[in-house]
Amino acid sequence: MKDPSRIYRWLLLVASVVTIVYLVGAAVRENYLAQWRTVQQEYRNILREKATDDRGRELLAKFRVEMKQASIPALGTVDRCVTCHNGVDDPRMTDVPQPHRTHPGHILDKHPVDRFGCTVCHHGQGAAMSFNEAKAEDVFWDYPLLPPEMTESTCVTCHDAEKLPPDQIPLLTAGMKLYREKSCGSCHKLGGRGGVLGPALDNEGAKTKHQLIMTNLKPPHTTWAWQDAHFRDPGGVVPDSLMRNPTVTRQEALALTAYMLSQWKRDVPESYLAADKIEQKYRALHPVPLAGEQVYRQYCTACHGNGTYTRWDKEFNRFIPAIRGVSLISTATPEYFQSNIEQGRPGTQMPAWALHAGGLLPQEIKGVIEYLRSGASGPGAPATPTTAVLTLQGDASNGLSLFLRNCAGCHGMNGRSGMAPEIGNPVFQQAATDEFILRTIRNGRIGTAMPAFQRTEAPAFSDQDIADLLAYLRTLGEAKGQKAIALNATSGTPAGGKP
Amino acid sequence: MSRLDPPRVSRRSFLSLASLGSFFVAMGTAAVGMLRLPNPAVLPGPVRRFKLGPPEQFSAGSETPFADQNLVLFRDDEGFYAISSTCTHLGCTVARSKDGFACPCHGSRFNSKGSVVGGPAPRPLPWLEVSRAANGDLIVNADNEVPEGTLYRV
C-alpha cells in the first residue's frame, strides 16, 4: 500500500510555500511600497536642492523618513497629514508641487500644526496614511476633507464670524448676510430663534452624508454638494420639500453652503477659543434686542412678504394674512398682535414666537408690533360706532346658517383649516375682541379677499345678522379649546399655543 | 519495525525535509511579523520635538523652565542650550535648587550645568539638541542628546 501520509506532506509543502509567499508579499507591501515613503523620499530630494545655507543643510541632515503625526490630545485628534505634507511650515517651499508645498497665507503663524493639527480646520481622516483615505470621500468616514473654498466654515469653531476680517471669510460673511436677508429664520431655528416649519439648523454642519437625501443628487455625494444643490433647487433635491426656492446665484448658494457647514456645536477646550468667540457665547446669554423692522425681515417676510397684501401660498394651500394691511392695523389692538405673535396659531403654519418657543425677546415682540402698526398708510376702516350691535342679543343658530352660507367657504367649517385665517383658532378667539370681529365683518379687509358685509351703500348683513354671527363665532372658542391642543400635539410643532 | 506495517518512509526523504523545512520557515516568518506588532511604529502623544518660539523672546542670560516639556532652556552670551529636568537615576523630575538641580526621589544633586554633585545619579542631566525650524522658531528635540557644553548659536 502507498504511504498514507504522502499526500499530506505534499499539501504541507504547498501550503507552507504559499504562506511564505504571502507573508513576504505583505511585508514588502507594508514596508516598501507605502505611498508616504515615496513622498518623503521626494521631499528629501527637494530639501537637498534647497540646502544652500546652514539652516537648509541642518534641516536636510535632521530629516528622517518615518511616520509623522501631530497628536493633539486636547482636541482628541491624531493628524498624520504631516507625514506627506512635510513642507507646510517651511517658508521656502512655495514653489514646489503638492504635497510638499508651504501652507498658504499666514494661518500657521497663529495656528501652529503642533497645537492645532490639521483636521480641526480641514476635516478629513487625520489618522490615515494615504491621500485617498485622508480625503475620505469614498471611504467610511463622516467628515471628508473640505474643499478649499469651504474650509473657512470651520473658523467659527473658535472665532466669532462677525469679528473676523470679511476678506478672510468671504463666503461665510456673505452667507450670514443672506441668511438674514432671505428671512430663513421665518421657518428655521438657529441659536434658539426662528420658526418651526423647517428643521432647526443649529447642528447642520455636523450632519453626515447619511443624514441627507442623496437620491436625486449626482456624485460626489458630499454634504456641501448637497447643500449647494439644495439651495439652488430645494424641491429637486428633496421631493415634497415645503421650502420655497430662495432664488440665489451660484455664488450665493456657495455662501449659504459655507454658512450651513459652519453651524456645528463643537466642543473644543476653552484655551482654543478666541476672545471674540467667548464674547459671542456670553452675548448669546445676554442677547441685545433687534429693532422691530429687523425682526420682521428676519423672521416674518418669508411667509408674510412685506405684509401689506394677502399672499396665496400654494404649498400651504391657503392665504397668508396681510399683517401690515391698513384694515387690520386700524382695527386690531396691540394686545391682539401680541397674543397672536407670542402664541402663534396652533394647528396652522404660524408658530409661537414667545421667548420659550420662537425665541423672540419681549422687547423684540413689542418692537415688531410697533413696526407692524406703522405699516401701510391709507384710509383705514371707518370708525363707525359699534355699541349698538354689541348690545343686541345674538342668536347663534341663525349665526351658524349665516356662517355656512357666507364664511365657511374660505374660513372652513368651524372656522378651522380653511384657506383664510382661522377664526375658530383658540388664540384668535381669545385675542380678538367682539369689537374687532364686528368691525372686520362690517368693513372687510382692504388688500385681501375679505369683503365688507355691511357697506353703507349696500349692506349684506343687518346689525342683527352680525350679532347672530358673532354669537355663533363665540361658540367656536368654547368647544374647540381641547381640540386645538390635540391638533397642535399631532402636528408636532413645539410652538405650544396656550388657548 | 513491525513486519505488517506499510514500509516506513525515511523522514530524511526529500519531500519530508522540504515540507517540514518550509513549514518552519513559514512559521518563523509569521513569528517575525507578529513580534513586530507590539513595537509601536509611531509613538502616541505629542511629538517630542518642542517648538519653543522665536529666539528673540529669550534674552541673554535668561533661564526659562518648560514644565510640560520637562526641560529648562538657557541662553547665555554665546548661544542657547537646553537641559533636561528628568533625573538620570530613575526618571523623577528634578527641581531647581539654589545652585543647581535636586532630585526629590533619591537625593541626586546636580549643578546648574547639569553635572552630578551628589547622590546616586550615574551621569549628568542630558543636554538636549537645540535647532531651528524652517520658520525660524527654536526647536528642542528631547529625543536627541548633545555633549555637555554644546551651544546653539543663532
Added chain:
Amino acid sequence: MAETATKEFLHNLRALPQTVKDSCFRLGKEPESEREESQATFHNLFLHIHSVRVHVRTLKPTLTFGLGLVATASFLITLITGVLLMVYYKPSTDLAYQSIKDIHFTVSTGRFIRNIHRWSAQLMVLVVLLHMARVFFTASYKKPREFNWLVGLGLLVITLALSFTGYLLPWDQLAYWAITIGSNIANSPRELTDAIGITKFFDPGGFQKRLLLGANYVGQDALIRFYVLHVFVLPLVLVTLLGVHFWRIRKDGGLAKPEDPPGGLAEWGGEKRPVFQPLATKTYGLMALVKGNRPPVNRGPENTVMSWPHLFWAELSVFMVTVAVTLILAFYSDAPLKELANAAIPENPAKAPWYFLGLQELVSYSAFMGGMLIPMIVLVGLALIPFLDRRPGGEGTWFGTSHERSVFWQSLFFACAVTVGMLAFTVNYGWLRNWFPNIHQLWIIAINPGSLFVLIFAAWSLFILKRKDSVRLAAVSLFTCFLIGFTLLTYFATVHRGPNWHFYWWPSQWPVH
C-alpha cells in the same frame, strides 16, 4: 574530596547543553521504532491526546475533509491574532474606534493581523457548520458518540457567540446597529409577554437584554461586557469544551469508521493486519479496556498505522492549508470598518454578519419566533438527533444506510421548493398584517413564514418516517431541510434584501440612501 567535587562540577558544566536538552525532550531523538514512535506521541503533552495508532481509513481525506481540524486551526489563528490585537485595542467607546484605525493605519503588520483575525473567524464559523453537516451525513453521532455531538453543538453556539461579541468591538456603525438588533432579539420575548399582557409581572426579555447590555442601550457598559465575553469568558469555555471534544474522540474509539470488511482492506490486498498476535497468557491492563467499538482483547487493533508520523503530517498540513487560505483572503480583502458608531443615524440596511442573516430574515417576520423560538427549536432538535436515532449503521460512511442518498436529494429539492416558494410568496403578497392590519400580535408570532418552515419541514420528516419506516431517514430529511433552509435564507437575506429590508434583485439596484 574537594578534587572530585570540582571535577564533577566541571563535568556537569560541560554537559550542560546536552542535559538541558534531555530534560526538555523526553525522547530526545527521532523515533526509530514503533515503540519510540508511540513514545513520541504519548510523552508529549500536546500530542498525547491522540491515540498512538489510528485506523488507516480515518486518514482518508474524503472521510472528513479535515473539517474539524480546519475549525481548530482557524480557532488557533484567531486566538493568536486576537491576543496581538489586544495589545492596541482599547475597549472604551471614546477610544475603541480610533484604536482600530491606528491598528489599520500605523501599527506594524496591524492591518494584516486584523484582516487575518476577521477572515479566520469567518472561516471558523463556516467550517464548524460544515463539520456538523459532515458528522451528520456520515452518521458519526451514533452511539457511543452522542455526547460528543452535544459538545460539538455547544462549540457551535460558543463559536457564534464569539463572532457576535467580536462584532461590537470596533465600535463602528456596523457594530453598533448589528448589536442593537441582536440585543433586541434577546428582548423579543416581550413580544409575547406584551401580547398577552404580563410584561409587568414577568419580563424575561427585558432581563436578558439588561444582562447582555448592562443598560437599555448599546453603550460603554455593553462594550465592556462584550469585550470580557469575547477575550476571556467565551474563549475559556471554548478551549475547555474543545479539550473535552478531543478527549471524547479518543475515548469513543477515534473517528467513526465503517466496520472493516471481513476479508481485510482492499488497499491492503484484502489482508488483515493485526498489530500483534497476543500471547495467551497476556493480561491486559487498563489501556486495553478503553471504551471502543471492539475492545482489542485477544487481538491487536487491525488495519491501523502509527499516529507518529502519519496522523501528524495530516494535522500539520491541514493547519498550514488553513493558514494559507486565511492569509490569501487577508492579503486581498480588508476587514471592514464603517463610520464611527452614531446612535442618531441607523445603518440602512443594518445587516448582521452573514451567518446570522438567515436568522435576520426570520426575525423580519417575528422577532420572538424568528430570533428566539425557532433557534431554540432547531438547537433542541439537533441535540435530540443521536438520542432518537439509535439504530447502529452507516457510521463513518457518507450516506451510509440504504436510501439515504435518495432521501437526501428528495429533501433537498423539497426544501428548496418550499423555501423559495415561501419567500417568493411573502415578497409578492406580504403576510398577515398586510391583509388584516388590526390582527392581534399573537397571530403574527404564531403564524409566519418562519414558523411555517418549521411545521412544513417537520411534517415532511414525519412523512419520510412513515413512508420509509426509518428514524435515520427521517433525521436525514429534517437535517437536510434545516441545512437548505439555513443556506437559502442566508443567501436571500445577503443578496436580495436591501434598504428598509425591501426585496431587490441585486445590491446594485439599491437606492442611494
